[in-house]
Amino acid sequence: MKRRVVAYIRVSTEEQATHGYSIETQRQLLADYAAGHDLDVVRTFEESHSAHKPGRPEFSAMLKFLRKRKDVTGVLCYKLDRLSRNLQDYSVLEEMEGMSIISVTESLPEGASGRFVASIHAAVSRLYSDQLGERVRHAANTKVRRGGWPGPAPTGYVNDREAKVLLPDPEMAPIVRRVFEVYANEDISLSQLVGRAKSLGLRTRSGGVLSKGPLHKLLGNPIYCGLLRYEGKVYQGEHEPIVSKALYNRAQDKLRGRSHPLTKRRFPYRGLMTCGYCGCRITASLIKGKYVYYHCTHGKGKCGQSYLPQDSLGELFFPVVEAVRLSEEQVRALMAGIRREGGRRKRDAESRMRELRRQLTEVTQMRDKAYEDKLRGVISDERWSTLESNWSAKEDRLSAQMVDLELGTGPAEDEALATFELLERAPRLYRTQPHEERVRLLKALLSNSILMGKNLDPFYRKPFDLVAEGVSRSLWLPGEDSNLQPTG
Numbered sequence: 001m002k003r004r005v006v007a008y009i010r011v012s013t014e015e016q017a018t019h020g021y022s023i024e025t026q027r028q029l030l031a032d033y034a035a036g037h038d039l040d041v042v043r044t045f046e047e048s049h050s051a052h053k054p055g056r057p058e059f060s061a062m063l064k065f066l067r068k069r070k071d072v073t074g075v076l077c078y079k080l081d082r083l084s085r086n087l088q089d090y091s092v093l094e095e096m097e098g099m100s101i102i103s104v105t106e107s108l109p110e111g112a113s114g115r116f117v118a119s120i121h122a123a124v125s126r127l128y129s130d131q132l133g134e135r136v137r138h139a140a141n142t143k144v145r146r147g148g149w150p151g152p153a154p155t156g157y158v159n160d161r162e163a164k165v166l167l168p169d170p171e172m173a174p175i176v177r178r179v180f181e182v183y184a185n186e187d188i189s190l191s192q193l194v195g196r197a198k199s200l201g202l203r204t205r206s207g208g209v210l211s212k213g214p215l216h217k218l219l220g221n222p223i224y225c226g227l228l229r230y231e232g233k234v235y236q237g238e239h240e241p242i243v244s245k246a247l248y249n250r251a252q253d254k255l256r257g258r259s260h261p262l263t264k265r266r267f268p269y270r271g272l273m274t275c276g277y278c279g280c281r282i283t284a285s286l287i288k289g290k291y292v293y294y295h296c297t298h299g300k301g302k303c304g305q306s307y308l309p310q311d312s313l314g315e316l317f318f319p320v321v322e323a324v325r326l327s328e329e330q331v332r333a334l335m336a337g338i339r340r341e342g343g344r345r346k347r348d349a350e351s352r353m354r355e356l357r358r359q360l361t362e363v364t365q366m367r368d369k370a371y372e373d374k375l376r377g378v379i380s381d382e383r384w385s386t387l388e389s390n391w392s393a394k395e396d397r398l399s400a401q402m403v404d405l406e407l408g409t410g411p412a413e414d415e416a417l418a419t420f421e422l423l424e425r426a427p428r429l430y431r432t433q434p435h436e437e438r439v440r441l442l443k444a445l446l447s448n449s450i451l452m453g454k455n456l457d458p459f460y461r462k463p464f465d466l467v468a469e470g471v472s473r474s475l476w477l478p479g480e481d482s483n484l485q486p487t488g
């Protein structure tokens, strides 16, 4: 009997503009995959609104459906990032008994350690790349290869002809960074920034001052956070970034007029805590027009919670961040598991690639034969053009799958390592960030916290709860993971 699954399709509006990820394409790819893998798709859920809008009615409908239909044991998606935009989505599905997630273009890690890595990866990539809003593609198939930056260096960089890569201009790079900081963090308009940038010393290569237009262009150029925009697409660059992605994103928000409302900017920790005395929310007030204090809403009358200055509150969260730091030993053990997984995944990808090539050859052969038939008058011109358009469509789908396979989006070794290093650096990062950025990290780690006096009791999101609780390593460390398949 065929295995019963549901299919989930999501496309954001900006992606629909580009080819390859349309609803129709995904639908067809999923159908092809299901047919080839003995899967019976009992229902398809299609989400088509913009990914930046909150709420995903079809995803919720799917969960409801899955809870009712115990005979359905899988969710088929085109790519993991189509399915789970955040860790909560991912873990809700993970926790359903007997449910597996099937990705058409990725072989997902198996076993507890693999899932742990995938879910950390989902959480961290959400934190660090969500706002960029543009898909970063690796430069594998493009002109923008190592050193291939085709134009003159923008302000803040110099061309290094020898190494063929952009280098930060030692004099101008720190000024560019400062301009980003001022724009993103201060209550300043673009027009006001012109004068400010001038006084900070920002100049073009020929020594000119940047007017509003060029300054707008500078702030909107992802090159400064390490990416290259070339012919409408964004690629990972090889050059050293001048600003962090977070800072770049904040500047973009402000350029697009999407900066946070004043209250949210002023009271970033609001919404993170409830009061330990009475269960009301913890809110904030501005005292004497400049000091931010957090306190209970006292919705049920007075309680024992006192006023806490924002800086002290920020410090209270520090141990919370420190608790999810992975030790070097843990990182080593997890990486060993990932390497084993990686070998298996690579073999999987190779065999899928062979299968796609075989199908592609088949299409070519059928087309050649039909063309002969057309020439000999065996089939009509009309019949030929119907067949031809079907085959072209199939070729496009196969090529799209091959590209995706080549780009390989599963948590690769280097991505996983970068993720772990990020967690390792989290406490230090936390210390150096402004409150608003700290809260972004906290929101990825915590679902809620209870504040009682100066004691903070955090509730971690999965999988950070495991790290923080230091639960017995057998739960997620590889080596002791019975679910891991033997390699070889």
Ligand SMILES: [Zn+2]
Pocket: 275, 276, 277, 278, 279, 280, 296, 297, 298, 303, 304, 305
């Ligand atoms: Zn209270």
